Amino acid sequence: MALASANARYDKLHKDAPYHDGTFTHWSKERGPGHPFHYRDGVTVWVTQHNLTPDDDWLNDLAKTLGLRVLEGDEQGQERHAE
Structure with a gap:
């Protein structure tokens, strides 16, 4: 998915x-x-399960442009949806 x-x-x-x-x-x-x-x-x-480029924020930049929720990284470098 x-x-x-x-x-x-x-x-x-x-x-x-x-x-x-x-x-x-x-x-x-x-x-x-x-x-x-x-x-x-x-x-x-x-x-991938892990963020291989944690400094690259292109999806969040697109999300902001589209007015969508922004993803935040957790301590393991994985992403989750912000509440």
């Missing part, structure tokens, strides 16, 4: 502009010569 949730979040993140220029920095709604790559091209989404 965690993997399905991660995939759904990744899909939602790229819903409005799914094509990029190969650098993952310039995005477009339509595929074209300047944006030939789909956001799923060359990407593997996976999950």
Whole structure:
């Protein structure tokens, strides 16, 4: 279930502009010569029980933007939902 949730979040993140220029920095709604790559091209989404990059806060930044609850890390580096 965690993997399905991660995939759904990744899909939602790229819903409005799914094509990029190969650098993952310039995005477009339509595929074209300047944006030939789909956001799923060359990407593997996976999950782990432990936070491998505790300083990377991209999911929480997205959650804040979308007005969702923010995750907090516990002492073991695992994540849980904030109340």
